Amino acid sequence: MKFAVVEFPGSNCDHDAYHATKHVLGQDAEFVWHKDADLGGADVVVLPGGFSYGDYLRTGAIARFSPVMARVREFADAGGPVIGICNGFQVLLEAGLLEGALLRNRDLKFLCEHVHIRIERTDTPFTAGAVAGQVLRVPIAHGEGNFHASPETVAALEANRQVIFRYCAEDGELSDRSNPNGSVSAIAGICNAGRNVVGLMPHPERACESMLGSTDGRVLFESVISSIAATGVV
Amino acid sequence: MKTRVFVTLKPSVFDPQGRTIVEALGSMGYASVHDVRQGKYFELEVAAATVDEARATVSEVADKLLANPVIESYRVEVDGDDGP
Numbered sequence: 338m339k340f341a342v343v344e345f346p347g348s349n350c351d352h353d354a355y356h357a358t359k360h361v362l363g364q365d366a367e368f369v370w371h372k373d374a375d376l377g378g379a380d381v382v383v384l385p386g387g388f389s390y391g392d393y394l395r396t397g398a399i400a401r402f403s404p405v406m407a408r409v410r411e412f413a414d415a416g417g418p419v420i421g422i423c424n425g426f427q428v429l430l431e432a433g434l435l436e437g438a439l440l441r442n443r444d445l446k447f448l449c450e451h452v453h454i455r456i457e458r459t460d461t462p463f464t465a466g467a468v469a470g471q472v473l474r475v476p477i478a479h480g481e482g483n484f485h486a487s488p489e490t491v492a493a494l495e496a497n498r499q500v501i502f503r504y505c506a507e508d509g510e511l512s513d514r515s516n517p518n519g520s521v522s523a524i525a526g527i528c529n530a531g532r533n534v535v536g537l538m539p540h541p542e543r544a545c546e547s548m549l550g551s552t553d554g555r556v557l558f559e560s561v562i563s564s565i566a567a568t569g570v571v
Numbered sequence: 572m573k574t575r576v577f578v579t580l581k582p583s584v585f586d587p588q589g590r591t592i593v594e595a596l597g598s599m600g601y602a603s604v605h606d607v608r609q610g611k612y613f614e615l616e617v618a619a620a621t622v623d624e625a626r627a628t629v630s631e632v633a634d635k636l637l638a639n640p641v642i643e644s645y646r647v648e649v650d651g652d653d654g655p
Contacts, residue, residue, distance in 0.1 A: 394636070394637070395639055398636065398639070402636075430641075431639065436641075437641060438639055438641040438642045440584065440585070440587075440642065441587050441588065442587070443585075443587060444587070445587050445588065445591060485584060485641070485642060486641065487583070487641075519585075
């Protein structure tokens with residue numbers, strides 16, 4: 338199983354994603370530079386966290402025009418599993434591969450802490466190995482993670498079961514207090530209509546080893562590894 | 572040709588920066604300022620034969636890059652254009 342970790346100028350969680358997939362989960366992993374013309378035959382594409390292009394203009398706004406993003410779009414259109422984490426989620430939204438936008442956090446603070454998220458749907462390659470309602474303890478580290486979309490778009494995301502992760506309390510209950518950044522409907526992550534493109538603000542790749550305080554993030558990577566192994570397609 | 576693009580959050584989108592600024596103004600004694608919306612301002616020098624051509628190019632650029640239509644709207648000004 339080969340993971341491609343896309344590096345933009347300013348990505349800074351690229352090595353976290355590489356380490357998690359290569360060293361913790363024992364998979365093949367390769368960095369792909371944003372100017373590269375191909376994805377190196379990868380089975381899974383990871384858009385990592387960071388500050389691509391210094392967050393100039395808007396988060397992810399410049400990165401979406403990187404040459405490699407045309408390849409990522411083709412890969413996604415062909416059904417290939419793509420996950421965008423934090424800044425990677427922002428890039429997917431700017432690229433239109435996912436719907437919505439991310440605003441400044443409600444209180445304008447950069448949030449760096451562990452939060453709980455609830456897995457809402459297990460019919461994506463990244464959550465297939467989880468149980469609906471399962472609560473993960475994972476870190477967040479962002480200043481612009483306040484998910485926003487028009488009421489019509491939010492209603493469509495809900496109706497199409499595209500809300501994959503919600504911020505919650507430790508017991509899985511939703512409350513304003515457990516929503517760290519003010520995201521509408523406590524949305525922490527969504528998928529596309531084809532369900533193969535998933536984006537989320539929390540960092541599952543930083544929650545794969547007990548030394549780092551949580552191993553709850555592993556289920557996303559284990560899920561996609563099993564999904565591909567089971568179907569044999571990418 | 573000199574052009575200007577003003578990008579602002581749509582009225583339906585909460586602007587936490589604007590809120591913080593208006594609260595700061597309130598604490599400074601400017602109670603008469605009751606709303607602030609923060610936006611972005613761009614100056615673009617465009618090689619174009621006509622005002623309409625410059626406006627078309629800049630609008631396209633704003634649609635594709637300068638503004639995110641999900642959360643933002645924009646207004647274009649072109650030097651020499653008195654408007655409709």
